[in-house]
Amino acid sequence: MxxxxxxxxxxxxxxxxxxxxxxxxxxxxxxxxxxxxxxxxxxxxxxxxxxxxxRGFKPGFKPGVEPGAKGRRPAAPRPDLRYIHVLWGLLGKAGALKKPGRDGLNAFLRTRFEGKWGSVPIDIDALRDAGQINDVTRALKDMCRRAGVDT
The missing domain is CATH 1.10.260 (434 Repressor (Amino-terminal Domain))
Structure with a gap:
């Protein structure tokens, strides 16, 4: 070194x-x-x-993160998916969600769109169809409007 x-x-x-x-x-x-x-x-x-x-310094480990933990996930691969994450985060901060994390967003996808689409991906970032992404964005914008959250 x-x-x-x-x-x-x-x-x-x-x-x-x-x-x-x-x-x-x-x-x-x-x-x-x-x-x-x-x-x-x-x-x-x-x-x-x-x-x-x-004196306790452990190089390579970030404080507050367990060794072996990956930490934060990388950003969503597409801007429209990142926007979905932003809308979900705004709703979470406003207290409009029962489950404000990533798991809650994926659960929202399953309950809201599984019947309409027939099947949903296991994770939001796996969505690739522009129509499906647009459906989710519209639904979240409607939720924001009802919760009084500015988008």
Missing amino acids: TARALQRMIHVGCRELGLDADTRRDLQLVATGKASMAEMSEAELAKLLEALKA
């Missing part, structure tokens, strides 16, 4: 551990005898990173 990459990792570690600049410099002095990372060799930077790991 390059010196710059180690410095970045050290800054991330300090931020995740809640260390301010003065505390970081004190830790640098204790771990390497130098107050400035610019003066440190790669070996000294690695030693400082190990000191952060000893």
